[in-house]
Amino acid sequence: MAQQEREAILRLFDTLDREHLAGKHEALRLAIITLLCGGHLLLEDRPGLGKTTLALALARATGLLFGRVQCTSDLLPSDITGLSILDRAANDFRFIPGPIFCNILLVDELNRAMPRTQSALLEAMEERCVTVEGVTHPLPEPFMVIATQNPGEQVGTFPLPESQLDRFLITTGIGYPAAEIERQIIAGGGIRDELKHIEPLLTQEELLSSRKAAQKEVHLAPAIIDYIHRIAVATRNAPMVSAGISPRGAIALAQSARACAWLQGRDHVIPEDIQAMLLPVCAHRLILRPEHEGINKREVLSSLVRTLPVPR
C-alpha cells in the first residue's frame, strides 16, 4: 500500500479535525472520501453550521484552487461556466472562464438557483468539462463540487430533482456540534480569518496518487460485491421505494467503501465499510413512493439493510 499517500491524507484529516473543524468529524471524513473518489459532495443542513467553513478549510489545506458560487434565482449558467466575449484587439471571441474553473467549487444554496442553472452546473460536474459556444473547455483535475442546500427553507427555492441528486456521490449533514465543542466554538468566535492562514498539507500530486491508490489497492471481494448487489436489489424491491439504487449508485457505494477502507489502512473492503458508506452515498438516491414521501430515506435504507445478512 502506498503508505506515504495515506499518511499525507491522514495528516490532512487529523489537522483539520483537530485544529480547524472541531465537531465536524464525520462530515470532514465524508468530504475526504468524496475527494478520494473524485466525486461531489452535497451538504444538506441548516445555515450557520459551518458548511462553508468546511469547504474553505478543505480547499486551503489541500492547497487547491478554490472557487465559490452563491446561488440566487437570477443566477445564469454563464455566471458559473464563464462566457465568450468579443476581444476587440484580436477581433475574436475570447473565453472568460467562470468560477467553475477551479479545483474545489463551493456552490452555496444550490437549491436557490433556477433549474436551468442547476442543470448546467450538474452537467459540468458529470462531464468535467464546460462547452461554451461550441468549444469544450476541460475542467482542472482534481475537480470537486461541494454544494450546500438548506433543507428547511422552501420559499423561493427550486429543490433539486431526485434524478439530479444522483450526481452527488455523498450527501451529508453536519449537525450541531457536541456541547463542549460548541462552547469552545462560541468562546473562540468564528474562524474565517484563521482559515486564510491554513498552510497546504498536501500537494496536488499526492492527492491524485492517493486517489489512484484508494481505488486500485483496495480489494473488493466477490462476497462484498454480492452484498452491494443484494442491497441494491433490495432497495429496488422494497415496497416503499419507487426507484432504488441505480448501478451508478452501486458503483458509488463500492468506490466510497474502498476509500473508507483505504483510510482505515486496510487493503480490503469489509461489510462494515459498506454499511458505513451506505447512508451517505445511497440515501439521497432513493425515490420513495408519493404516499411515503414523508418518511426519512435514511430510515428506510437502514431498516432494509438490517434484513440482509452480511457476508462473513
Add this chain to the structure above:
Amino acid sequence: MPIRRLLLSIAALAALVGAAPLWPWLDLPLRLVLPVAFLLGLWADQRGTVLLTARPATLLIVVAFVWYGAHASRGDIVGPATNLLALLLALRLLTEKSSRHLLQIFILALLALAASSLYSLSSVFLLFLILEVLAIAFGLFLLCYADADPQAQLDRRPLRAIFAIGLGLPLLSLLLVPPLFFILPRTQIPLWNFLNQPQSAISGISDHVEPGSVSTLAQSKRIVLRVETSRQPVNELYWRVIVLNTPAGKAWVRRSPPAAEMNLPASQNGIQQRLYIEPTGEFFLPGLDPLVQWRGLPAARTPDSLVIVQRPLNQRSMVQAISSQGGRIRSGKPFPLDLYLTLPEEVTPRLRSTVAELIQEGDSARQRITAIEGFFLQQGLNYSLTDLPGGAAPIDDFLFAKKSGYCEHFAVAFATMLRLAQVPARLVGGYYGGEYSEFGGYYLVSEDRAHLWVEALVDGYWERLDPTRFARNADSVGNVQQQRMRGLSQWVDAFNYYWNRTVISYDLSQQIDWLRRAGKETRRWDFAAIFKQSIPFVVGPVVFVVLLALLRPRLHRSPQERLLQRFLRQLRKEQIATDDLSLGLHTLAARSRYPAARTFAARYNALIFSGRPPSAAEISELRELLRQMQ
C-alpha cells in the same frame, strides 16, 4: 511425523499382536527370547541402530531351521514349527528394518497369530485378528509410501487420509467376514485337526477315585461345560461323566459293565440341552444325568448309561442332547450282579458289624438303603475339604473317627456299605450344580464342581443316591461360591459362550440345519407384509442419506468456517447476540471485552475479503487469538 517412525511403530504393533497369543504355547527359551527381542527392537528403532547384521542373522536362521527340523516328527509338527516361527520373528525384530524386512515382520506376525489358533481358538482371538488385520493393512499402505521416499514427513492431512484408507479397507472387509463365515461350506471335522496336539486334560473327574489321597481334589475354577437349557431344580443338577464300579486296592476304578445291562431309556419329557464342552482330553461326554440322546459328535452309549466319544474331546465341541429326568435309570435284562457287589479290601470288622446290624431292619433293598441313610444321618458327618481322613482304612476313619470328609469319602463309604448289605451299587463321577447365567440362559460348570455320588440298583432301576446330602452341613456342598458370576465377568463369560456357540461349534450339520430352516422360513414369508414392514427400514436409510447429502456442506466446513463458528460461540459466551446476521464481525468484535476479538475480526476479514488464499500461519494465528479469548 516422519513416515519411517510411524511405520516402525506399526510393525512393532503387528508383531506384538501376532506373537502375544502364541506366546503361552512356546517353549521356555523362546518365551524369554521373544519379549527381549521385541523390547531390544523397539530400543534399536528409537536409537536408529541395528543390533544384528544380516550375516549372523542368516546363520542363526539356518541353525534354527536345522534344529527345529530335527525335532519335528509326524506326531509333533506344530510345536517345532511355531517355535521356529517365533524365532524367525524375534530375529527379524532385531535385524535392520528395510522395507523387505518389514514386510517379513508383517507376514511372520500374521502366521504367528494363525499358529496360535491351532492351540486355542478363544474369543480373544477375534480381537487379535481384527487388530492384526488393521495393523497390517495400515502398515502395507505406509510401506508403499515409505518405499518411495523413506525420508517423507507426513502432515496431518495426508496422515488423516492414510488413516482413513488404512482403516476403511480392513473394516470393510471385516464387515464381509460374518456373512462369508456363515455361507462358506464347512467341514464336518476341523480340517487342521491332524495338526492339533492332544491337550493335557485337566479335569476334576478321574477314572480313579481313591479316598484318602488328596490328589483328586480339584479346586480349579476352569470352566468345563456350558449347558444351554431351561432352569432346573438344584437336586437335578447332576452332570454325569463316569461310572466307577470296581474297587482295586484302596481305589475305585472302572471296568466294562456287563453288556446285558444295556437298556434303551425312554426320551419323552426329556430335558433338551445344548452342551458346549471345553477341551478336556477325555472320552466321556458330560451331560445332565443321564444322557439319552445326543447329536453333534460320534459317540456310543455304554451299558451303564455313559456316552463315550470316538475321539477325545480336544476341541471345544457342541452337542445337542436330551436327558431323562428323575435320577432313575431303568436297568436292562437281568444280568450277573457280581461286578456291583465286589467289596473293597478295606472293610474293617467295625464297618462289617455295623452293616450287619443295620440290615436286620429289613430284607428289601429299599429298607436297607433307608437304614444306611439313617446311619449316615446319625453319625453327624461333616462335609469338609480340610482335615481329611486317611491312614490304612480311610473309610473306617471317616465314618467312625474323623467324621468329616468330602464327596469321595461319603460316596465310597456309602457304596461300600450298600455292597456289604448286598445292594448292588456303583460310584458315579461328574459335576454337581452350576451357575445359571440369566443373561445367556445357560449353566456354567467349573472344575471345582466335580462331585461323586452313588447309584444303587433297586427293583430294576438304578437310583441316584447322594450320601453327601446327609452331611450336617450339606447345604454348603452345592453352594461352592455361588456368587461367582457378577457384573462384568458374567458378560465376559456370556460373550465367550456365544463365541463358542456361534463360531467354534459352527459346523456342516449346523450349516445345513440353518439353510434348511432358512428355506422353510422363506417359504412361509408373506412378501406383501414384509414389504410393508420393511418400508421404514428402506425409507429410513434413504432419508438418512439424503439428509447427509444436504448436511454435508454444513458438516464439511472449511477451516475458516470452523474458526468463525468458534469465534461466534466465544462471543455468545460473552452474551453478545450473534444471531443478527446483518452485523459484520468487526461490529460484533467491537462489543467484546477481549482485544483479541478485534484482532481476530480484522485478521479474519483480511483472510476472507482480501482475495488471497489463506496460509497455514494465518489460520494458526487465528486459532491462537481464539485461545486468547478463552
